Amino acid sequence: xxxxxxxxxxxxxxxxxxxxxxxxxxxxxxxxxxxxxxxxxxxxxxxxxxxxxxxxxxxxxxxxxxxxxxxxxxxxxxxxxxxxxxxxxxxxxxxx
Numbered sequence: 001x002x003x004x005x006x007x008x009x010x011x012x013x014x015x016x017x018x019x020x021x022x023x024x025x026x027x028x029x030x031x032x033x034x035x036x037x038x039x040x041x042x043x044x045x046x047x048x049x050x051x052x053x054x055x056x057x058x059x060x061x062x063x064x065x066x067x068x069x070x071x072x073x074x075x076x077x078x079x080x081x082x083x084x085x086x087x088x089x090x091x092x093x094x095x096x
Contacts, residue, residue, distance in 0.1 A: 008029055029043065059073040
């Protein structure tokens with residue numbers, strides 16, 4: 001095991017001008033990358049997957065979801081399918 005783990009920092013910016021940075025171990029980015037994805041594409045995939053997973057959990061597993069939250073979940077699922085070419089259920093094996 002090496003003593004020093006290399007990291008990569010990613011900058012995030014929103015339409016309203018807000019910014020943030022996140023630093024992650026570079027090896028983990030390489031580990032989850034698919035094919036010739038760039039590091040930024042890999043992190044983008046993980047962000048969308050995380051939002052889809054969290055929205056699914058909130059709406060379908062024990063939280064009371066109102067119409068607005070259900071619409072938000074439906075939109076992130078559409079964005080997920082657009083990006084990955086499969087539904088969230090197909091990608092995760094978790095269907096409702």
